Amino acid sequence: MKCHEINYILDTRVPGNLQAGQKDAVDRHFATCRACREAWAAYREVSALQIPQTPQSLHSRIAAALASTEAHAMRGYLIVGGVLAVGAAVAAAVALRVTDGMSEVAQHFEEPAPITQPGSQARQERAPGSTHRVDVAASAETPSEASDSTSSRSEHALDPNTIVILPVPHPELDPRRAALFARFHEEILRRLQAVPGLNVVRPEVVDPFLRSGIPEEQVARDLGAGHLVVLSTMSEPSAWLTITPVDMATGAATGSMGVRPPFDSKWPAELASDAASVADFIKRGLTQYTPAQRQAAIADARAVVLNAALPATERVEALGKLLQTPEARTDAVVAAAVELAALAPELRASIWRAMFGVENPYLIEPLLNTLVYDTADHRRRAAASALRTFIAEPRVKAALEQAQASDPSQAVREAAQQALLSEENLDQLALQKLLDETLSAQERLAATWRTTGRHAREVPLTDEAAWAVFDIGARATDPDIRGMAWGKLGRSRVDDQSFTGVLLDDLANHPSDSVRRMAANALKQYTDDSAVRAGLEQAESDPSFDVRRAARWALGKVP
Amino acid sequence: MSNSDTRRFDSLIEPHLDALFRAAFRLARNRADAEDLVQETCVRACRRISKLDESRHVKAWLLRVLHNVFVDAARRARRSPVRSLGDGRDPVRLSPCTDPGPEESACTSQREEQLQRAWSKLDRGHRVLLALRAEGYGLSEIAEFTSVPIDALNARLYRARQSFARHLRDEEAEREDVEIAK
Numbered sequence: 217m218k219c220h221e222i223n224y225i226l227d228t229r230v231p232g233n234l235q236a237g238q239k240d241a242v243d244r245h246f247a248t249c250r251a252c253r254e255a256w257a258a259y260r261e262v263s264a265l266q267i268p269q270t271p272q273s274l275h276s277r278i279a280a281a282l283a284s285t286e287a288h289a290m291r292g293y294l295i296v297g298g299v300l301a302v303g304a305a306v307a308a309a310v311a312l313r314v315t316d317g318m319s320e321v322a323q324h325f326e327e328p329a330p331i332t333q334p335g336s337q338a339r340q341e342r343a344p345g346s347t348h349r350v351d352v353a354a355s356a357e358t359p360s361e362a363s364d365s366t367s368s369r370s371e372h373a374l375d376p377n378t379i380v381i382l383p384v385p386h387p388e389l390d391p392r393r394a395a396l397f398a399r400f401h402e403e404i405l406r407r408l409q410a411v412p413g414l415n416v417v418r419p420e421v422v423d424p425f426l427r428s429g430i431p432e433e434q435v436a437r438d439l440g441a442g443h444l445v446v447l448s449t450m451s452e453p454s455a456w457l458t459i460t461p462v463d464m465a466t467g468a469a470t471g472s473m474g475v476r477p478p479f480d481s482k483w484p485a486e487l488a489s490d491a492a493s494v495a496d497f498i499k500r501g502l503t504q505y506t507p508a509q510r511q512a513a514i515a516d517a518r519a520v521v522l523n524a525a526l527p528a529t530e531r532v533e534a535l536g537k538l539l540q541t542p543e544a545r546t547d548a549v550v551a552a553a554v555e556l557a558a559l560a561p562e563l564r565a566s567i568w569r570a571m572f573g574v575e576n577p578y579l580i581e582p583l584l585n586t587l588v589y590d591t592a593d594h595r596r597r598a599a600a601s602a603l604r605t606f607i608a609e610p611r612v613k614a615a616l617e618q619a620q621a622s623d624p625s626q627a628v629r630e631a632a633q634q635a636l637l638s639e640e641n642l643d644q645l646a647l648q649k650l651l652d653e654t655l656s657a658q659e660r661l662a663a664t665w666r667t668t669g670r671h672a673r674e675v676p677l678t679d680e681a682a683w684a685v686f687d688i689g690a691r692a693t694d695p696d697i698r699g700m701a702w703g704k705l706g707r708s709r710v711d712d713q714s715f716t717g718v719l720l721d722d723l724a725n726h727p728s729d730s731v732r733r734m735a736a737n738a739l740k741q742y743t744d745d746s747a748v749r750a751g752l753e754q755a756e757s758d759p760s761f762d763v764r765r766a767a768r769w770a771l772g773k774v775p
Numbered sequence: 776m777s778n779s780d781t782r783r784f785d786s787l788i789e790p791h792l793d794a795l796f797r798a799a800f801r802l803a804r805n806r807a808d809a810e811d812l813v814q815e816t817c818v819r820a821c822r823r824i825s826k827l828d829e830s831r832h833v834k835a836w837l838l839r840v841l842h843n844v845f846v847d848a849a850r851r852a853r854r855s856p857v858r859s860l861g862d863g864r865d866p867v868r869l870s871p872c873t874d875p876g877p878e879e880s881a882c883t884s885q886r887e888e889q890l891q892r893a894w895s896k897l898d899r900g901h902r903v904l905l906a907l908r909a910e911g912y913g914l915s916e917i918a919e920f921t922s923v924p925i926d927a928l929n930a931r932l933y934r935a936r937q938s939f940a941r942h943l944r945d946e947e948a949e950r951e952d953v954e955i956a957k
Binding site for chain 1: 784789792793796797800801804806810813814817818819821822843847890893894905908909913914922924929930932933936937939940943944
């Protein structure tokens with residue numbers, strides 16, 4: 217017998233109660249396998265522990281701890297309202313996009329993140345076809361039984377601390393990219409599994425339900441998940457990934473995030489960093505911190521940033537989180553960032569992007585050094601963007617002008633030019649690019665995002681620009697471009713009835729899920745039109761969850 | 776906690792304190808850390824107590840919370856400048872029993888010290904599996920507490936034992952080196 221078989225026997229049978237054949241097999245194995253013999257001897261020795269009686273004081277100690285926790289929670293509750301108000305104010309469109317082929321992220325908060333209610337207890341779940349219970353109690357439902365018993369299931373409260381994160385459904389992806397998407401999905405799961413109190417339903421539990429063809433929202437409901445996160449892609453070759461967390465209690469998306477991980481590069485640090493951004497984004501949608509928790513999180517991140525013993529990647533990740541909070545941008549943190557940029561050139565661009573908007577003069581010198589001397593285009597570009605904050609300094613202005621005139625990289629020259637321009641001029645420049653028919657459709661659409669460090673914002677479309685976007689979408693055969701164009705129209709405030717014919721046709725007939733979804737989004741502002749309403753109502757039974765949800769959102773049926 | 780929550784604590788959680796403490800003691804191998812672990816488990820459990828369904832397996836749920844607290848502690852410790860007791864990665868090696876009570880008097884033996892050190896070097900996930908197994912829980916129960924698929928559990932227990940034996944051998948070898956040096 218092999219080692220695993222012997223161990224299985226010993227782990228599933230009561231010692232001293234082995235059948236004769238089993239006992240012989242174990243003895244024979246131990247006689248010849250030193251590793252198993254020693255492993256079991258060591259285990260038995262460490263297990264032979266004298267465990268004292270439970271201390272009498274333990275109960276009162278716990279009661280005191282609970283009383284203290286309760287008082288603390290009440291204090292937090294009294295001030296959390298103020299934080300929520302601030303949260304709502306800043307929950308406007310936030311976007312982050314980094315071009316130059318590395319990493320692109322865009323976020324749009326459609327509404328403030330919901331507050332996680334105190335969780336219910338762990339729910340009953342069971343993987344179909346398996347005897348393994350994923351949570352503490354068992355139910356006997358298989359997928360088919362689960363779908364048959366929807367009505368009884370729906371009576372169960374959804375657990376707000378349980379989350380299902382769907383894998384990327386894209387069977388036509390080439391195997392390499394599919395493997396990278398799978399890895400990215402795993403990385404997001406791994407990071408969320410580390411969140412205390414959050415129950416992330418494991419893929420092996422979710423997959424059989426999905427394979428059996430049950431709609432995704434029903435799967436989440438059957439598993440008792442209060443949250444569902446949908447990862448969807450457009451077609452090749454863009455590899456854009458859209459992350460949409462959905463609150464199962466209301467059916468509403470709590471936001472959406474676009475990310476374009478560097479799947480074409482072999483740069484795990486960037487890949488991991490993007491997965492961390494996505495996990496953070498999802499986590500933010502689940503949790504509202506009390507001021508005390510927020511301070512603790514800042515302190516934790518600061519400790520990581522300042523701890524020179526930790527790996528640079530970990531410190532840079534914490535730096536990104538820390539700099540989202542203005543009061544955390546202390547001299548010590550900035551100094552640590554500068555030190556990290558010097559230590560880890562491969563992360564330097566990420567660091568400078570994270571430092572965008574940080575007005576600490578200590579940054580000027582290292583940024584200028586990067587802009588003038590660094591050999592990597594994307595790092596000089598990041599430095600040029602970050603230097604915009606210090607444009608009032610004559611030497612910064614001079615260096616940017618120099619870079620604009622003579623840097624060998626066009627991307628750096630453009631970044632320097634943008635750093636030198638005012639906001640209004642930048643918007644005009646972006647719209648000029650959108651209208652420039654000599655550029656590719658993708659470049660024209662991309663121009664409507666204004667990148668500033670780790671953040672970007674969408675340039676408001678004029679009527680003429682909206683028509684240009686519509687024209688690009690209507691002519692595009694590439695579903696990526698078409699979807700991007702409809703997405704852009706959906707977020708613009710331009711209302712032109714001439715767009716609805718093509719959008720409705722795409723909503724009903726386009727083979728790409730992303731295009732149909734974006735068309736549904738874009739049709740939201742035309743719901744006074746009965747034909748549009750009818751089209752959207754029809755799309756409520758679309759085979760894609762994303763499209764169904766977008767249609768319901770456009771119709772105002774979910775917030 | 777409201778009065779009704781207090782009653783629920785007394786009726787639902789208190790009866791399982793012994794089981795929690797035993798498992799915690801196996802994990803921490805000293806009373807102070809075991810008590811901390813149980814306390815944190817109860818604090819977390821009580822956040823959900825008002826929604827706790829009495830028909831559910833409360834003990835299994837509590838042991839799962841204990842497992843999460845123990846494994847989370849490693850993550851917190853990694854990010855905290857304050858060291859947590861009993862992690863083999865820590866640069867400073869403390870005596871396993873800094874404040875030995877009567878129950879821990881056996882810890883003073885060299886062998887127990889070796890066991891303690893090897894145990895603290897073991898991955899926390901592995902420690903949980905071995906401790907629960909040593910406490911007499913079956914594979915299906917451990918799968919419930921830890922969310923490790925039952926199919927994978929056997930292999931993990933195997934690896935955990937092998938890993939522990941390896942750490943113990945290292946400790947023994949180190950001890951021999953010290954003896955020779957003397």
